[in-house]
Amino acid sequence: MxxxxxxxxxxxxxxxxxxxxxxxxxxxxxxxxxxxxxxxxxxSPQQSSKAKLVSKRALVQGGAGEARAHTSYFMTFQFENGDRIEMRVKGKEYGMLAEGDEGLLTFQGTRYLGFERNSE
CATH class of the missing domain: 1.10.287 (Helix Hairpins)
Structure with missing residues (x-):
């Protein structure tokens, strides 16, 4: 050797x-x-603010070979003052909302708690 x-x-x-x-x-x-x-x-305090859903995205991880794929869902909201925040959401929430929806976003820090669409 x-x-x-x-x-x-x-x-x-x-x-x-x-x-x-x-x-x-x-x-x-x-x-x-x-x-x-x-x-x-x-x-962080729980807050509710008027916001608009400006974008949605999904991140798929895994799925190669025998591994299962996992999808994470994200939505970006824009507040009236122009600030934006991207939040991770559940698939059901992701599917129920569309880009351009406006309403009341409820959140705690970076944690998404809900979005109530304007009924117009």
């Missing part, structure tokens, strides 16, 4: 170990980020 084989046995375990640490670090970071956003939303 010689010198090349010795290098492989000393370098490869280090690379695998660093990869493992990176994956664990990423998982911990995402978990902390999620808990932090959840806590921030819980501490």
């Amino acid at each position: 010689g010198e090349t084989g010795d290098v492989m046995f000393s370098v490869v375990p280090v690379i695998v170990g660093l990869g493992f640490i990176a994956v664990i670090g990423f998982v911990l970071f995402q978990s902390f980020k999620g808990v932090s956003e959840w806590n921030s939303n819980n501490q």
Whole structure:
């Protein structure tokens, strides 16, 4: 084997170990980020404001081979002052609303609570 084989046995375990640490670090970071956003939303007051639904999008993840696909739904609302907010919503809400709908958006931080369309 010689010198090349010795290098492989000393370098490869280090690379695998660093990869493992990176994956664990990423998982911990995402978990902390999620808990932090959840806590921030819980501490925010529940608000209702007039808004217009300006865009909708769906993000499909997975579905390769035998894996199941998962779809996340997002809607962007624009308030009367021009500010916009994108919120994750359930599929039923996504399907019931159309771009251009105007009404009363109820939310808590970045958490979508509902949208009541104007009845005009």
